[in-house]
Amino acid sequence: METQPIENLDTNVGEISHPYNSLIKMRGIWKTYQMGTEQLHALKDVSFDVRQGEYLAIIGPSGSGKSTMMNLIGCLDSPSRGEYWINGSQVAEMTDDELARIRNKEIGFVFQTFNLLSRATALHNVELPLIYAGMSSSDRHDKAIASLEAVELGDRVTHRPNELSGGQRQRVAIARALVNDPSILLADEPTGALDTTTSAEIMSLFEKLHAAGNTIIVVTHEADVAERAHRVITIRDGEIESDEKIR
Numbered sequence: 001m002e003t004q005p006i007e008n009l010d011t012n013v014g015e016i017s018h019p020y021n022s023l024i025k026m027r028g029i030w031k032t033y034q035m036g037t038e039q040l041h042a043l044k045d046v047s048f049d050v051r052q053g054e055y056l057a058i059i060g061p062s063g064s065g066k067s068t069m070m071n072l073i074g075c076l077d078s079p080s081r082g083e084y085w086i087n088g089s090q091v092a093e094m095t096d097d098e099l100a101r102i103r104n105k106e107i108g109f110v111f112q113t114f115n116l117l118s119r120a121t122a123l124h125n126v127e128l129p130l131i132y133a134g135m136s137s138s139d140r141h142d143k144a145i146a147s148l149e150a151v152e153l154g155d156r157v158t159h160r161p162n163e164l165s166g167g168q169r170q171r172v173a174i175a176r177a178l179v180n181d182p183s184i185l186l187a188d189e190p191t192g193a194l195d196t197t198t199s200a201e202i203m204s205l206f207e208k209l210h211a212a213g214n215t216i217i218v219v220t221h222e223a224d225v226a227e228r229a230h231r232v233i234t235i236r237d238g239e240i241e242s243d244e245k246i247r
Contacts, residue, residue, distance in 0.1 A: 022085070023183055023215055024050035024073065029082035031068050031238075042068040043079070044238040050217065052183070055210040057218045057229035065238040067188070070219040074109060074186050075102050087183055104132055108177030110187035114169045116161045116176075122148060123157040126176045133180065147175040151205060167198035174205065178214070185209065187218045191225055203228045 031043040043065045050056055060066040071077040072084065075091060084091045086106060094102070103109075116125045123144050130140035148157055151171040161169050170190060177185055187206070191199035203225060210216050210230075218229060226232050227246065234241040 022049040023052045023054075023087060024048075025083075025085040026072075027083045029072065029079045029084065031065075031072065031077070032080040041238050043072075046082070046235075046238075046240055048233060048240065048243060050184075050215065052215055053210075053213060055206070055216045055230040057220060057226035057232045058235060059220055059223065059226040059232060060235035060241075061221060064235045066219050066221070066235045068238075069235065070186065070188050070217075073184075073217060074107050075099050104129055105180050106183045108180065108182035108185045110170070110173050110177045110185065110190050112189040112192040114161070114173045114193070116169060116172060118161050121158050121160055122153060122164070122172045122175075125161075125172055126179050129176060129180050143179055144175075147179040148172070150178065150209075151175045165198070166194050167201055170194065170198075170202055171205065174202075174209075178209070183215060185214050185216045187216070189220055189222075190218060191220075191222070199225070 026049075027047045029043055029046040030041065033040045033042060046065075046069070058066050058069055068077070072079055075086070075094075078092065086102060089098075091099070091102075117128075123141070126144040126147055127140045130143060135143070145154070145157060148154055151174050153168060153171050153175065156164060156168060156172075159168075161172070164172065170193075174185075174190075177187075185206075190206075191202055194202060206216055206218070207228065216229075218225060220226055230247050231243070231245050233243045
């Protein structure tokens, strides 16, 4: 498949350098861990932008730094050096309450292991972010139903996780991630616990969600999953090896 390299980012001139022109803007990001007397650089001077409506895959082998990048994008961790803006706001300047709001409202998380409450119905699992947001019972019920219908699970709202297939559980997790209308759907190895056929179904769902206008970032080590995206950033040894549009 023909690829087109993304142009080099200019941090001094050009509209791409302005934080308000990008949904995500990272500049000079380092993440360093102290291991005894040694320093481990999980990320080294990483810079990139993500625009609204993009479908991006971040791919790399185990230990490449892609999981560290996901944690930074999701505001689950903070960089050692560098600047990160999301929706025009610099993350380093946010309070704990503001970061919690970003994680609940701006970013919808999808995990490999689903992270569903085993005793709760699909409906209640999807309602959880709305409960944390303080939404009324009737409003969150309607929003959760709509979100489940968007992932084609409108007929499974009363089912618990043990009554659902792996693919259906992941659809519930995606519905939960979407229920707050987040700016970004951030998926960490979303097909890692699924068989090949079910994986293809979930990736087709992501394509539909992207076509509906959602911004999607998938973190994966699987090339066939990354190839379903429209742009692929490859990370190796904590650095961006390539950044290419593939469609």
